[in-house]
Amino acid sequence: MLNFVLLNDHSTNTYLCNKRAQVFMGRKSIKASRQKEIIEAFYKVAKKEGLENASIAKTATLIHINPSLVIHYFNTKEALVYGLIEYILDKYVLIFKTPPAYQHDPGKRLLHIIDNIFSHKWNTLFDDSVAYSCYALVFRDKKVKEKYKVVLDSLHTNLKNIIEECNERGVLSVANPALTADIIFVIVDGAYYYLSLVKNKKEYQQKLASYKQQALLQLNLSSSGLKR
Numbered sequence: 465m466l467n468f469v470l471l472n473d474h475s476t477n478t479y480l481c482n483k484r485a486q487v488f489m490g491r492k493s494i495k496a497s498r499q500k501e502i503i504e505a506f507y508k509v510a511k512k513e514g515l516e517n518a519s520i521a522k523t524a525t526l527i528h529i530n531p532s533l534v535i536h537y538f539n540t541k542e543a544l545v546y547g548l549i550e551y552i553l554d555k556y557v558l559i560f561k562t563p564p565a566y567q568h569d570p571g572k573r574l575l576h577i578i579d580n581i582f583s584h585k586w587n588t589l590f591d592d593s594v595a596y597s598c599y600a601l602v603f604r605d606k607k608v609k610e611k612y613k614v615v616l617d618s619l620h621t622n623l624k625n626i627i628e629e630c631n632e633r634g635v636l637s638v639a640n641p642a643l644t645a646d647i648i649f650v651i652v653d654g655a656y657y658y659l660s661l662v663k664n665k666k667e668y669q670q671k672l673a674s675y676k677q678q679a680l681l682q683l684n685l686s687s688s689g690l691k692r
Contacts, residue, residue, distance in 0.1 A: 499537050501527060503547045507594060510548065515597035520544065549598050549608060553615040555589040560622055570629040571636070574683075577626065581652055582676035592660045620645050627683070638683060648679045 505527045510518040520541055524531040538544040559580045566572040602609040623645040630636035638644050655675040662668045 495537070498533075499547065500551075502534055502537060503544070503551045506544050506548055507551060507591075510594045510597070511591045515545070515548075515594060545598070545601070546607070546611075548594075549601075549611055552590050552595055552598055553611060556615055556619060558589060559585075559619075570626055570633055574626050574630055574636075577623070578648075578676065578679060581648075582655070582672055582679065592656070596660075616649075620649055623648065636683060636685075644682050647682050651675055651679050651682075 502523060506518055506523045509522045509526060513522070518541075520534045520538070521531050523544070524534050534544070538547060560577055561580075562573045562576045566576060598608070599612065602612050620642075624641045627636060627638050627641040627644060631638055631641065652675075655672065659668055659671060662671065
């Protein structure tokens with residue numbers, strides 16, 4: 465009988481622990497969801513009025529909540545800016561998203577990524593004015609600088625790894641994949657920095673196509689594609 469009671473107590477304790485875990489995870493999910501909603505609203509305000517003019521009050525007004533709720537999740541505007549930077553950096557990684565059908569074909573994955581980088585898709589992931597305002601903080605804020613460095617290094621490494629895989633499969637012959645990946649991203653950074661000044665759509669597309677061709681040349685390719 466004693467054993468039965470002990471077993472029953474153990475089962476009850478396990479049940480209660482599981483319920484507490486479920487409640488905790490539920491709260492955590494709600495918190496993440498609310499934080500994302502607030503950051504996206506802050507991004508919209510910054511896009512419209514500039515990062516320097518974006519505020520907790522304007523963010524709260526946009527999504528019809530009390531400013532105190534924003535402060536509950538982000539104590540200061542600085543914390544909100546950090547959240548915005550994480551939001552922007554997360555979007556950089558999306559450029560490496562490729563169709564599942566390309567999973568075992570590094571050549572197709574590489575070309576798809578190059579297409580993504582030198583396309584309207586890359587440039588619409590985030591607003592230039594907000595992105596450059598956030599990036600400017602790397603010169604004044606060590607924490608922001610470290611965040612950008614980690615993410616951008618990972619982009620370079622991902623591209624290098626795909627180039628190496630293409631080398632191993634015999635579809636590319638690139639002597640220094642790491643340097644090549646770096647150069648391609650240098651082209652990308654310079655391209656969009658300059659293209660942010662170009663208003664004529666035809667000129668924009670022509671220059672973007674030209675920069676893409678230069679990136680392909682770094683891979684010993686032309687626009688015709690990979691070796692087969």
